[in-house]
Amino acid sequence: MARRDTEISKAMSHALRHAPDSYGLTLGADGSVPLNTLVDGLRGAGVEVDPDDVRRVVVQSDKQRFALEGDRIRAQYGHSTEERIVKRAITPQPVLWHATSPEAAAAILRDGLLPMGRQYAHLTTDRDLALQAGRRKSAHPVLLRVDAASASAAGIEFVEGHDRVTLALTVPAAYIGAVPH
Known part of the structure; x- marks a missing residue:
């Protein structure tokens, strides 16, 4: 993964797994947020990113950290937020x-x-x-x-x-x- 994509992936992990509030995000029960809301939150934190960057990181991640379903994105594992993410x-x-x-x-x-x-x-x-x-x-x-x-x-x-x-x-x-x- 290119250095820029690694930085985007790390920011996505931080936002979706550990500190959604820091990015203005409210995770759904399954841990997902609208893709555009994530992009806006990352941009607000100083990360240069657009929806295509996020899609590329999801597809190219060898560890499959994220899932993109329709217009929503979530981290698949690794959460440390207080609110438990509902898993099947x-x-x-x-x-x-x-x-x-x-x-x-x-x-x-x-x-x-x-x-x-x-x-x-x-x-x-x-x-x-x-x-x-x-x-x-x-x-x-x-x-x-x-x-x-x-x-x-x-x-x-x-x-x-x-x-x-x-x-x-x-x-x-x-x-x-x-x-x-």
């Missing part, structure tokens, strides 16, 4: 992955996977994507395997993120184990 419950893939620092992994294996500063804990169907995310926390992340099938059967709710990201309010430690990578 799903039956997860049988095995999900999460990678993090050795220190955080020790806490997860003891206490379970928690959302921390986000609304949901993030898991992925893609082992390599988990390791990529984990490398942001540590040069040598610990790869955690989540028995999502058993957790779901026990009543743990999983919700949609996108095709490679699955979200949960929490996953108890009993369903999580460290694996070599």
Whole structure:
């Protein structure tokens, strides 16, 4: 992604995931806002952007952070706003992955996977994507395997993120184990 598009993507993430009020935005229950309202909010914050720029960032994002549906846009995951974003419950893939620092992994294996500063804990169907995310926390992340099938059967709710990201309010430690990578 070009440097300008990376800057636009970061501003979009901040506006749609963390600080909508700072951009004059009010998120819908699903976390969406009208595309033109987002563009106006970003411009008001000093970001040079137009609707075509936003559409390009959505399409070219390898992490699929955003969804554009009709004239509305939303972040698909990663929210830290106080108002919980409503997500559709799903039956997860049988095995999900999460990678993090050795220190955080020790806490997860003891206490379970928690959302921390986000609304949901993030898991992925893609082992390599988990390791990529984990490398942001540590040069040598610990790869955690989540028995999502058993957790779901026990009543743990999983919700949609996108095709490679699955979200949960929490996953108890009993369903999580460290694996070599």
